[in-house]
Amino acid sequence: MLPFARVTIIGLGLIGSSIARAVRVTMPTVRITGYDRDPGVRDTAVRIGLCDDVADSAGAAVIDADLVMLCVPVGAMAAAAADIADDLPADAIVSDVGGSKESVIAALRAVLPHAVLVPGHPVAGTENSGPESGFATLFRGRWCILTPEEGCAEAPVARLRAFWEALGADVELMTPRHHDLVLAVTSHVPHLIAYSIVGTASDLEEVTQSEVIKFSAGGFRDFTRIAASDPTMWRDVFLNNREAVLEILQRLTEDVTMLQRAIRWGDGDTLFDLFTRTRAIRRSIIAQGQDDARPDFGRDHGETAAV
Numbered sequence: 151m152l153p154f155a156r157v158t159i160i161g162l163g164l165i166g167s168s169i170a171r172a173v174r175v176t177m178p179t180v181r182i183t184g185y186d187r188d189p190g191v192r193d194t195a196v197r198i199g200l201c202d203d204v205a206d207s208a209g210a211a212v213i214d215a216d217l218v219m220l221c222v223p224v225g226a227m228a229a230a231a232a233d234i235a236d237d238l239p240a241d242a243i244v245s246d247v248g249g250s251k252e253s254v255i256a257a258l259r260a261v262l263p264h265a266v267l268v269p270g271h272p273v274a275g276t277e278n279s280g281p282e283s284g285f286a287t288l289f290r291g292r293w294c295i296l297t298p299e300e301g302c303a304e305a306p307v308a309r310l311r312a313f314w315e316a317l318g319a320d321v322e323l324m325t326p327r328h329h330d331l332v333l334a335v336t337s338h339v340p341h342l343i344a345y346s347i348v349g350t351a352s353d354l355e356e357v358t359q360s361e362v363i364k365f366s367a368g369g370f371r372d373f374t375r376i377a378a379s380d381p382t383m384w385r386d387v388f389l390n391n392r393e394a395v396l397e398i399l400q401r402l403t404e405d406v407t408m409l410q411r412a413i414r415w416g417d418g419d420t421l422f423d424l425f426t427r428t429r430a431i432r433r434s435i436i437a438q439g440q441d442d443a444r445p446d447f448g449r450d451h452g453e454t455a456a457v
């Protein structure tokens with residue numbers, strides 16, 4: 151049995167459009183309604199046949215929904231929730247895909263105090279954004295973390311788990327606070343490092359202009375991919391996961407200072423030991439099959455062109 155019969159997606163960018171495509175492929179009888187604040191995005195969604203219906207307002211989109219999935223930048227969650235508040239069916243489950251959780255939950259609760267809320271975060275994405283960049287297999291073999299509030303009933307969590315599993319994701323539960331700390335280490339600070347190193351290279355433009363392009367086949371090229379990620383989305387993530395990001399940045403700063411000292415004093419053992427440890431981490435990730443180089447990951451899936 152399907153976990154939901156009528157799914158509404160608010161925000162039809164990379165993640166919203168990928169959910170729509172994945173639902174089409176994996177649960178073809180589910181009725182998908184979409185809404186986006188940007189009329190151009192709504193037009194594109196109609197043109198590429200992303201949803202069964204694209205509504206003209208957020209309220210009209212949710213009026214008979216079983217599941218409402220908020221797929222907007224985390225700084226826009228409160229506004230998106232306010233737009234659906236008056237028309238949301240009392241028994242509909244509201245979820246989101248925001249990359250930070252504690253502040254998003256607080257913002258959603260302030261606007262939807264009585265809603266059945268099961269927040270989530272699919273740990274899957276790309277540096278691209280917009281409705282045409284999504285693809286149906288984005289969530290396959292990836293984690294989706296659900297962060298229900300204390301005291302949340304089990305049934306809605308189970309239904310949302312079944313939904314994400316149908317899209318191919320592996321589901322794990324965490325407290326919102328723990329989610330935010332884990333993601334600060336594994337995703338948010340790495341993005342900040344990429345933004346920062348690409349910015350530093352660009353500040354040295356006069357020295358590096360040609361070299362940056364010429365030699366960017368190395369690690370720098372990987373940084374430029376990450377640093378091409380959506381500015382609105384990432385600005386919002388850093389402002390909303392402030393405490394955890396600052397905590398991890400403090401620790402990183404101490405570790406970088408330690409490396410600086412090792413380089414200054416010619417302490418090769420310290421460098422070698424760390425690099426040996428980090429190489430083992432990379433190899434264990436590959437051994438667990440959690441690497442993007444796996445053949446069923448990546449961006450060129452047959453399903454991409456299908457919807």
Ligand SMILES: NC(=O)C1=CN([C@@H]2O[C@H](COP(=O)(O)OP(=O)(O)OC[C@H]3O[C@@H](n4cnc5c(N)ncnc54)[C@H](O)[C@@H]3O)[C@@H](O)[C@H]2O)C=CC1
Binds near residue numbers: 166188226275276
């Ligand atoms: N991009 C990624 O790799 C991942 C992003 N996420 C999360 O997914 C969410 C969406 O990100 P993307 O799909 O990448 O962004 P996107 O920029 O591709 O799409 C966001 C869409 O939301 C729309 N929007 C903004 N405010 C709105 C409002 N108040 N009402 C209705 N529509 C509104 C925009 O017009 C845009 O079309 C973010 O919260 C982000 O943290 C989660 C996992 C991965």
Ligand SMILES: O=C(O)C(=O)Cc1ccc(O)cc1
Binds near residue numbers: 272274277376
């Ligand atoms: O493109 C990449 O390397 C990513 O890290 C994708 C990503 C971006 C944001 C998230 O909240 C989760 C995953």
